[in-house]
Amino acid sequence: MTSKSINKAARKTIFYLFVTTLLVGILLPVYFLVTLSFLSTREAYQFPLPMTPALKTDLKLGYGERGYLLSVWERSEDDYATVLDTNDLDKMRVYIQSILGTKITDEELAEQIARLESSGEEEVFFTQPRNLLYNYETFFRVTRDAVPALMRSIQIALITIVISLVIGGMAGYAFARYLFRGRDALKFSVLFVRMFPGVAIAIPMVLILANMGLYDQPMGLALIYSVGSIGLTVWITASIFLGIPVSMEEAAQVFGATKLQSFVRITLPLAFPGLAAAAMYAFLGAWNETVAAIILTQFNPTFSVVVYQTLLGATGQVNLAAAGGIAMAVPAVFFTFFIRKYINQMWGGMRV
Amino acid sequence: MVNVLHSKSFKRRQKKIVPYLLILPVVIYYIFFWVRPVINVLVGSFTDINTGGFTLGNFAMVFQDPTFWPAFWNTAIIVVVSVTLEFFAALALALLINRKFWGSSYFLFLVIIPMALPAVAAAAMWQTGLTPHGWLNSLLFHLGILDEGQKIFWLGGYDATKARLLAIIILVDAWTVIPSVMIILLAGLQNIPKEAEEAGYVFGGNYFTVLRKITIPMLSSTIQTAVILRLISAIQIWLIIVLLLGFGRLPVLVERIVYYHEEVPGLDISYQMATGYTVIVSILVSIAAFFYLYVSGAFKHREDAV
Numbered sequence: 211m212t213s214k215s216i217n218k219a220a221r222k223t224i225f226y227l228f229v230t231t232l233l234v235g236i237l238l239p240v241y242f243l244v245t246l247s248f249l250s251t252r253e254a255y256q257f258p259l260p261m262t263p264a265l266k267t268d269l270k271l272g273y274g275e276r277g278y279l280l281s282v283w284e285r286s287e288d289d290y291a292t293v294l295d296t297n298d299l300d301k302m303r304v305y306i307q308s309i310l311g312t313k314i315t316d317e318e319l320a321e322q323i324a325r326l327e328s329s330g331e332e333e334v335f336f337t338q339p340r341n342l343l344y345n346y347e348t349f350f351r352v353t354r355d356a357v358p359a360l361m362r363s364i365q366i367a368l369i370t371i372v373i374s375l376v377i378g379g380m381a382g383y384a385f386a387r388y389l390f391r392g393r394d395a396l397k398f399s400v401l402f403v404r405m406f407p408g409v410a411i412a413i414p415m416v417l418i419l420a421n422m423g424l425y426d427q428p429m430g431l432a433l434i435y436s437v438g439s440i441g442l443t444v445w446i447t448a449s450i451f452l453g454i455p456v457s458m459e460e461a462a463q464v465f466g467a468t469k470l471q472s473f474v475r476i477t478l479p480l481a482f483p484g485l486a487a488a489a490m491y492a493f494l495g496a497w498n499e500t501v502a503a504i505i506l507t508q509f510n511p512t513f514s515v516v517v518y519q520t521l522l523g524a525t526g527q528v529n530l531a532a533a534g535g536i537a538m539a540v541p542a543v544f545f546t547f548f549i550r551k552y553i554n555q556m557w558g559g560m561r562v
Numbered sequence: 563m564v565n566v567l568h569s570k571s572f573k574r575r576q577k578k579i580v581p582y583l584l585i586l587p588v589v590i591y592y593i594f595f596w597v598r599p600v601i602n603v604l605v606g607s608f609t610d611i612n613t614g615g616f617t618l619g620n621f622a623m624v625f626q627d628p629t630f631w632p633a634f635w636n637t638a639i640i641v642v643v644s645v646t647l648e649f650f651a652a653l654a655l656a657l658l659i660n661r662k663f664w665g666s667s668y669f670l671f672l673v674i675i676p677m678a679l680p681a682v683a684a685a686a687m688w689q690t691g692l693t694p695h696g697w698l699n700s701l702l703f704h705l706g707i708l709d710e711g712q713k714i715f716w717l718g719g720y721d722a723t724k725a726r727l728l729a730i731i732i733l734v735d736a737w738t739v740i741p742s743v744m745i746i747l748l749a750g751l752q753n754i755p756k757e758a759e760e761a762g763y764v765f766g767g768n769y770f771t772v773l774r775k776i777t778i779p780m781l782s783s784t785i786q787t788a789v790i791l792r793l794i795s796a797i798q799i800w801l802i803i804v805l806l807l808g809f810g811r812l813p814v815l816v817e818r819i820v821y822y823h824e825e826v827p828g829l830d831i832s833y834q835m836a837t838g839y840t841v842i843v844s845i846l847v848s849i850a851a852f853f854y855l856y857v858s859g860a861f862k863h864r865e866d867a868v
Contacts (some may be wrong), residue, residue, distance in 0.1 A: 225663070229658070229663070229665075229669060232655075232658075233669065233672055233673070236672075236673055236675075236676065236737075237672060237675065238701070239676075239687050239688070239691060239737065240675060240676070240679070240687065241689070242690075242691060242697040242701070243683075243686060243691075245697075246690055246697060255695070256695075257647035257695040257699070257703075257713070258699070258700035258701075258703040258704055259695070259696075259700035260699070261700070261704055271715070281836040295575065298623070306602065324802050347595070348806055357867050359802075373738065376587075377587040377588055377591055378588065380584045380585070380587055381584060381585045381587070381588040382589070382602065383584055384580075384581040384584035384585050387581075388581035388584075390578070390581040390582065393581075396585060396588075396589070398855050398860040399592070400588070401855065401860075402851050402852075402855065403592060403596050405791075405847065405850075405851040406600075406844065406847060406848065406851065407598070407798055407816075407840075407843055407844055409798070409816055409819055409820075409840060409843065410599075410600070410603060410840045410841075410843060410844040410847075411595070411596065411599045411600070413599075413603055413605040413819070413836055413837060413840050414598075414600070414606065415595075415599050415603035418598065418599060418602065421675065433595055435585075436591070436595070437591070437592070437595050437596050440591060440592075442586060444588065465625050473661070491642055497680065498680035498681065500681060500682055500800070500801055501800070501816070501820060502681075504820060504824055505820070505823055505824065514680060514682050517682045517683070517686065518682050518685075518801070518805070521682065521686055521689055521805045522804065522805060522808075528690050528693075528696075529867075531689070531690065532686060532687075532690055534686065535682065535683040535685075535687060535701025538680050538682055538683045539678075539679050539680060539683035540685075542678050542679060542680050542683070543675060543678040544680065545781070546674065546677070546678035547671070550671075550674060550745075
């Protein structure tokens with residue numbers, strides 16, 4: 211009896227060890243990208259890279275040949291490393307702020323200098339908090355177009371949501387409530403269009419959108435993205451409306467509501483969670499898409515194109531690139547968790 | 563009396579029109595923004611750019627492109643190897659989560675994070691990880707596997723073999739994709755009645771015989787869905803390759819489209835090349851998509867609803 215329960219406990223332990231190892235293995239790359247996005251520029255170019263971002267910076271001030279000697283605590287070396295020898299306090303402040311990613315003001319620095327001078331010691335030690343968001347601030351400041359591109363991406367996603375919910379939702383309702391000739395053909399066409407490569411639409415769309423005056427415009431991209439997300443919305447909304455019994459609409463009509471009223475008052479509120487999921491899918495599709503955006507923009511790139519170009523040029527610093535990647539990932543991960551129940555509707559459910 | 567009859571027939575007619583009115587916007591939208599560009603690209607790929615007449619020359623040019631066959635075969639290798647690898651890994655993961663152990667819902671929650679990452683974010687992750695001074699080597703150093711000053715050049719110099727580059731791309735891509743295959747398989751597993759598997763155990767089957775003889779056969783339609791959908795996205799792989807290796811080091815079909823359209827747009831042949839590659843990719847994807855519709859019963863005549 212006891213040996214059996216010990217055996218069971220051991221097996222359980224091994225099982226959970228296995229699960230944990232698996233989880234760590236899967237999430238480690240994400241962890242490192244997040245860490246890298248918080249590292250200071252100085253740390254981001256060290257080898258080996260620190261495995262966690264520092265939350266504070268230990269600094270040391272002393273006297274150097276040209277003025278004051280600034281040293282910083284090196285976690286990997288377990289010692290102070292001299293980084294700057296200057297008389298120029300502005301330069302020192304900027305160095306601490308940008309290269310060390312650490313918060314400091316002119317007054318704070320002057321205060322430490324005064325402390326060094328008055329103490330009569332060779333050196334003084336002090337600690338400053340890190341500015342963990344420094345890479346993010348810098349990414350949006352120095353990357354040409356990052357902020358307007360972010361705005362455009364959001365704008366495109368919102369237009370895509372509206373187009374695909376209105377057009378796709380109508381068709382989804384028709385699929386759920388009516389039997390009509392051509393229903394199956396249309397249902398599968400919708401699926402086929404969704405599977406068709408977006409890049410194949412984007413190339414000929416260059417000319418079509420140029421003729422419409424929509425090339426390099428958010429509206430143009432939203433029109434392309436809607437092609438894919440309408441299909442998705444049709445399937446999601448069809449399954450939602452199927453789940454809402456017609457009898458509820460009919461009951462409302464018995465009490466004198468018109469067909470439209472019963473739809474707006476009864477069906478729409480019930481369908482709301484599903485419609486929200488469809489909207490989030492449309493958002494994700496537009497937000498994550500890169501290839502059509504590369505082809506169809508020139509001076510007005512989307513945010514994903516800006517991050518792509520940062521990575522492609524490899525001109526940006528690695529910690530800034532990481533910050534861009536995380537900025538791109540956060541909304542996507544956020545929305546994916548809301549819609550994970552509906553993920554299987556992405557391709558028209560299990561059985562078509 | 564006549565009035566009532568009249569209104570009844572009117573209602574029936576209205577009922578017939580309503581669904582068509584509801585689907586009309588989709589149809590119009592698709593005609594404008596799908597049918598028209600598809601026809602344009604098809605016509606363009608068979609049009610002589612100088613004379614405006616019909617020609618097969620554009621495709622001849624694509625086939626003679628020294629990077630066409632490498633791109634084709636690289637794509638083919640990636641599709642075959644990664645779909646196989648990802649399927650088995652995803653199935654194992656789905657079976658694990660389907661055991662519904664304590665904490666499995668949190669586990670599921672965390673495991674799908676890679677799937678949620680946009681392609682550029684995943685690329686940022688591996689680009690910063692696979693450089694010689696990147697986080698992967700740093701991790702190996704901290705674990706004591708690598709010595710000081712010793713670094714693995716994951717992506718090699720220009721002497722890196724193609725097999726190695728393919729292997730790295732396939733593994734890195736698998737990391738992103740396995741959760742999405744897994745989630746389809748998991749949904750399928752959850753639809754299998756418990757009794758079926760229990761019966762297998764009652765009749766003396768062990769875990770693997772039950773898996774092989776009962777679970778997998780009952781999962782077959784889900785497996786088809788997962789594999790073909792993954793196949794379609796694998797044919798279109800390009801971003802991770804370009805962001806890890808740059809253009810041209812490991813050519814694949816969609817990468818060629820972007821290359822000709824964006825990187826060397828000024829060449830005489832750029833547009834025809836991009837169009838030609840586009841049509842080829844579209845044909846490959848369409849074959850897979852038709853196959854999907856076929857196995858899911860789209861072409862069988864049916865009366866039953868959704």
